[in-house]
Amino acid sequence: MPGRTARTLGTIVAIVGIVMVIAGGVTYYMVHNELKAANITVADDAAFLAGDEVDGPFSAYAQAQIIDKHALEATGGKTYAQLDRDDPLRQTAMSASFLRASLFTSVVAFGVAAMAIVLGLMQVLIGWALVSLSRREEVAYEKAPA
Template sequence: MRTSRTMGTILAILGLVFIVAGGVTYVMVSQELSRANVTVADDAAFLAGDHVDGPFSAFAQAQIIDKHALDSTGGKTYAELDREDPLRAVAMNASFLRASLFTSVVAFGVATMAMGVGAGMIVGGIGLRARPAAVRDEVAATV
């Protein structure tokens, strides 16, 4: 009984650590994106004109960068362009920008997942710490 209560306490504390770490990561990524002062292009499929500071606006901006790059290169990707093609630099820059934005989208997802796992750990810890009714009745009968 004592071991499960101790493990429950440890699990709940770890859950709290996960929630705090996930929250801090989410806020930090949001602030870094916001500092870049990027706005989703006006011709984006969604969130046009929105300030890029979250996962959805970062995804929308990444999508429109891809569209603009493909429009500029005649539908060709970086790998499809000849090495001497001057448009290869456009495709390369677009690819780097998209990768950066997608990295932030993944970071938001991992941070959110960490907070969810943390919440689950807290619930599990509370469950381990709770005494079943049969144990409570047995303890009360012996007192």
């Protein structure tokens, strides 16, 4: 019967898409909850979102940026790599670097989760289109003269 392969493929693509949407949503929610549980607030002197709770990609980015500003102020504008090994400010620069890396990792995780959701939705639409086209092909085949 014509269209069976397209229908099967469409169904598989749609199911994979649904799984991606769910996985992306769960990931986004988990990262949000973990950040929220850390009880971090964007510093009052941040360029944007000052005073906001760090629980999403934009607030995490804002906090990472202000941590960098504060660390550079504390170290006289020097980064970890620029400070001498025995400089006590090197620990401050290193801690700031680790905090920023953690926040940027959450920003990336939010982005990947959002991308999984969007790609999953696209797969659902493609799967639906394949199934619809296969049904049309079957109807056309049944109506065709023998």
